[in-house]
Amino acid sequence: MAKTVFLVDLFGLLLAVAGFNIAFRQDAVRRLWNRRYGTRKRQTLAPLAPDSPVGYALRISGMMLFAFGLVLAAFFTIVHQNL
Numbered sequence: 001m002a003k004t005v006f007l008v009d010l011f012g013l014l015l016a017v018a019g020f021n022i023a024f025r026q027d028a029v030r031r032l033w034n035r036r037y038g039t040r041k042r043q044t045l046a047p048l049a050p051d052s053p054v055g056y057a058l059r060i061s062g063m064m065l066f067a068f069g070l071v072l073a074a075f076f077t078i079v080h081q082n083l
Helices: 003-024 026-037 053-081
Strands: none
Touching: 003 026, 003 053, 026 053
16 A cells, blocks of 8 residues: 555544544533633533534534545545556
8 A cells, every 4th residue: 555545544534533523522522622722711611402503513513524534535545546
């Protein structure tokens, strides 16, 4: 396997893992985001309600990132092997 295929597959895997975490582990992602970019007072974020707009946005963006990572890695690998 060529080095470029391996690197693109690794990047696709990282995108898929990040998307999975954003979609399904929203509380952990929000805590990490707050720790990194939070205010100086370190205010804690309230847990998300099951039907909150923020939860829907995180779920949709996470699944889009997850799918993009998988498709990027799969298509690049398939196309590169046929050359």
